[in-house]
Amino acid sequence: MTEVNVPSVARELLQRLGPELVVTGEDVLRYCHDWHGDVQSSALAVLRPRNTPEVQECVRAAGALGLNIVPQGGNTGLVLGAVPDMPDHQVVLTLERMTAIRQLDCDNFSAVVESGIVLEEFKAKVAEAGLFFPLTLGAQGSCRLGGNVSTNAGGVNVLRYGMTRDLVLGLEVVLPDGSLFEGLSSLRKDNRGIDLKHLFIGSEGTIGIITAVSVKLLPAPDQVATALLALESLEDAITLYRHARRQCCDLMSAFEFLPPLAFDLAKEGIPDLVLPMAAEHPAYVLMEIAGSGLVDMDDLMARFVEYAFEAGLVLDGVVAQSQAQARNLWLIREGMNEGQAKRGKHLRTDLSVPLSRIAAFVAETEAAILADMPDVICVSYGHVGDGNVHLNVLPDLSGDIDAQICRAKQIANRVLDGYHGSISAEHGIGRLKKGDFSERLPEVQRRLNVAIRKAVDPAMVMNKGCQIDL
Known part of the structure; x- marks a missing residue:
């Protein structure tokens, strides 16, 4: 990637987009840390578009300057997918100003909503109409719907309603070249070839920026x-x-x-x-x-x-x-x-195994961790109905915390491999799990992942460093 001069690039963004859309200086920092405060980074600027055409304008401006874009919703993710890691080459693009409900269709049990709306606020608006959007997360008071879609968020209702993917009818996405994928269909059945929206769900902003979502609604449970x-x-x-x-x-x-x-x-x-x-x-x-x-x-x-x-x-x-x-x-x-x-910095896992093997997996993993590090505390909980286990580890504060976290993760992943489980049930890969993901990714899947990203984003504009190193 071409070297850039930080002050001159920030000035150029201001000239191209104007101060209404560009944040620079110390105000950038509040967009550059993870939810728990374990990681603090920086970026050249933060772009704050108000609508889809302005997202397109921001993407084109960043691309013309050779910058990488880190899309961000509510920044409540747990795998550093929305946290910049190349501060001299990256800008954060936040969807926080795009909060409109474009359409609420009670007869068709669907809605079209912009990506920046806070999940809890959207659910409340839907409830006022006597309907129900079932995605339910601990962070729903802060997370934003576009981020939920781009990470394919899970939550406590997956066993009945499925992952976020199962609630999406259509998407509007700004592609890395600034063009627009217009797929905001509300059809339940549409079998016209490859369903392209699924490329973007779970992609964590690596091949485009989701600007609006068409979602399924249900009758409100009374x-x-x-x-x-x-x-x-x-x-x-x-x-x-x-x-x-x-x-x-x-x-x-x-x-x-x-x-x-x-x-x-x-x-x-x-x-x-x-x-x-x-x-x-x-x-x-x-x-x-x-x-x-x-x-x-x-x-x-x-x-x-x-x-x-x-x-x-x-x-x-x-x-x-x-x-x-x-x-x-x-x-x-x-x-x-x-x-x-x-209690401070600790290991947070997001694992899944077959339902019938949850108890055995938890017992074996906790025993292996405690045999190696008897002074840590294991906290295992999760979603029985979908096999999702959050086996967290609170380190001994008198020792090397980072080393304990790293060791506990290695042990948990080693046991998990024996159960043919997943290292990410609902949180995504981001930057935090990239290495563990890469180690376990079969060559054919790796080749397909890389091919899709290079085809959609040959200039590597979108969220480089997230999910897979190219």
């Missing part, structure tokens, strides 16, 4: 039943899931497993959180069923919990009697993550 259940083991949690999947069928929207340490971490993250039971059992499940119409969710949950007690699978439990109580139960899950963050 009945939701939530329960926190205590069990003897994670193996029992897997058994309970099998029963719940059959008895609650497609009405089950979430089934999370938590360790007893989740309660302590949740209190550290949210000090005024009221805990509904003591952390005296080996494993916990947070489950939710939801729907609308003639099915009585409270009755279904009560009958299932009664069955689980009679079968000896559940030792204790709490069924929410109100929306406020249900929200409090979910705050345990969310507060646990905040509590881990407050």
Whole structure:
């Protein structure tokens, strides 16, 4: 890449695009760190377009100056996909000003929305119309829909509604040369050749900038039943899931497993959180069923919990009697993550294995890590219904933290390989997992990935250094 003079390039961007679209100086830094604050970098400038034509203008200006663009939504990702790593050659392009809902079609159960809208705000607007967008993430108060699509985000409702990919009907994308892919269809069935939108979903901004999304909506569930259940083991949690999947069928929207340490971490993250039971059992499940119409969710949950007690699978439990109580139960899950963050830098994994092997994988991996580093703390939790395990490791603060994190990751990945699992269930690859991804990528898949990127972006304008080194 051609060397650039930082001050002159920033001035040139200002001249081409104007101060309304270009941020320079110290204000750039707030766009150049990861969500947890572990990494701080910089960039030549931040581009802040207000609409799709301005995104095209920004892309063309950056390309003409030989700059690399790092697209950014809410910057809540956990794999450094939206954090610049070549500050003398990169600009951040944020979609934060593009927040319009272009169309909300209640009859067709669909919406067209710009990429910069905050997920929680979009869900609230949809709810006002009596509809429901099911993507649900811990970061939904900060993450933005375009980022969710570009990373193919998961969340707690995947077992019922699928990944973000399954909710997308069409896309509008600015390509690396500034041209526009106009694919904002709201059709449910369209079998005209290769479905090109899937190239961009999960690509993490490496072959284009998603500027608008057409998404599926559903009838709003007017009945939701939530329960926190205590069990003897994670193996029992897997058994309970099998029963719940059959008895609650497609009405089950979430089934999370938590360790007893989740309660302590949740209190550290949210000090005024009221805990509904003591952390005296080996494993916990947070489950939710939801729907609308003639099915009585409270009755279904009560009958299932009664069955689980009679079968000896559940030792204790709490069924929410109100929306406020249900929200409090979910705050345990969310507060646990905040509590881990407050303990400092730690290993955050995002792994997946076959559902039937979750318990065995967690037991084997934790045992291997603790045998090697007995003073660390393993915190395993995740989404039983889709095989996603977040096996995190809190290091011994008296030792070399980075070395412990690196070692724990190596051990976890080594065990994972034996289970034929994935190193990234829902977070993506970004820059953080690029090396681990590359080591495990079969040659044919590597060749296809590289060929697609080079075909769409021969000048390497988009997010170089993310996912794969070219």
